[in-house]
Amino acid sequence: MMAVSIPVVVNQQQQKKHxxxxxxxxxxxxxxxxxxxxxxxxxxxxxxANVESNHPxxxxxxxxxAGPGVNISQLKQHxxxxxxxxxxxxxxxLANSSTASLCADMDALPLLSNSVDVIFSNFAVQWSSNLAELLQELNRVLKQKGRVYLSCVVDGSLAEIATAFAKVDQQSHVNSFHSVAQLKKYSAKAGFIINSCDQVCYQDAYQSPMAALRSLKAIGATNQLGTQKRQGLLTRHALQQVCAAYPLTDKQAVVSYQVVLMELTKV
Ligand SMILES: C[S@@+](CC[C@H](N)C(=O)[O-])C[C@H]1O[C@@H](n2cnc3c(N)ncnc32)[C@H](O)[C@@H]1O
Structure with a gap:
């Protein structure tokens, strides 16, 4: 048996907990x-490294x-x-015990306005419950001329997973992601200058469709509850159908992520 999504109504607090x-x-x-x-x-x-050498x-x-704090030691160099x-x-x-950590929701940051010089966020903001408001929240906590370096998963991601599940039912089994155009619009509206915005496709390749599906679970990237879904069970037969329908490249099951890398400055 494997987790799959079925419709139910949830509130935002449940979604955050999930x-x-x-x-x-x-x-x-x-x-x-x-x-x-x-x-x-x-x-x-x-x-x-390129931009910050110009700042004290x-x-x-x-x-x-920040997740398990994998980027903290490199950030401390800057x-x-x-x-x-x-x-x-x-x-x-899991983060190094010398790191000051705050267990908090990015959508309601317990930080003073105009108190932060730089925000770094890698592979996380797509989990925001309202990306437009999150960008306003980032703008609020930043000092004037403060910078944001973020990566965000955007639409077109996990296309192989969507193709495979389409064989089984009509439900969306991958998160719905924002478009690059939306992200740019929200950034500008929140009061940022967009210094750079690059879209990159990152891919991981697995020995089998099952290994590809398991990889999503291992990084916590399974379907979001916020789109009125909850975990249910996929029968063995349905799972076989999904694996059989998974598009292979050179006999490997590829998982593709469309990612936008942005550098913003608070006006
Ligand atoms: C894919 S991990 C990325 C971790 C790390 N930034 C990295 O580069 O590997 C996404 C992280 O975002 C966190 N996250 C998801 N929703 C969040 C929210 N509303 N507020 C704060 N963190 C959140 C998750 O707990 C998870 O640790």
Whole structure:
């Protein structure tokens, strides 16, 4: 049996709890499976190295959706104070004990307005319950001329998974993601200048469709409850159908993520 989504009505608090639980459960396997996340983080950190050498050290940086704190030590090379924020307490527990951590919801940051110099966020903001409002929230906590370096999963992602599940039923089994155009619109409306915005397709390849499906679970990327879905069970027969319908490339089951890398400045 395997998890699949069936419709039910949920509120936002339930959705947040569901997200936190899912990432907390993924803690053990996360670092091993988060290859695509590492590549996006490397690209963002490269942007930081290019831009931040022009700014004086001694600044406050907040890593939003920091997960197990995999990017903190590199951020500390550029910023004097680095804080990790995540909804999942279990994820934060894995971060280095010398890191100041805040178990909080990115959509309602318990941070003072105009208090942060730089926001870093890798592979997390797509979990926001309202991306337009989140960008306003990031703008609020940043000081004037503060910078944001973020990567966000956008539409067109997990296309192979969608194709495979389409054989079984009419339900969407992958999260619905925002478009690049929406992300740009929300950023500008929140009061940011968009210094750069690059779309990249990151792919992971697995030996079998089953391994590809399991990888999503290992990084907590299974379907979001916010779209009025909840976990149910996929029968063995349906799972076989999904695996048989999974499109293979050179006999490998590829999982594709469309990711936008953005660098923003508060006007
Ligand atoms: C895919 S992981 C990325 C972790 C890390 N940034 C990295 O580069 O590997 C996404 C993280 O976002 C966190 N997250 C999801 N929704 C959140 C929310 N509303 N507020 C804060 N963190 C959230 C999850 O708990 C998870 O640790």
């Amino acid at each position: 997200t936190a639980d899912k990432f907390s459960k993924a803690v053990g396997a996360y670092a091993e499976h988060a290859n695509v996340q590492k590549r996006a983080a490397t690209a963002l950190l490269k942007k930081i 050290m001694g600044e406050v940086c907040v890593d939003i959706g 910023f004097a104070q680095v804080y990790a924020v995540d909804l999942s307490f279990e994820m934060l527990k």
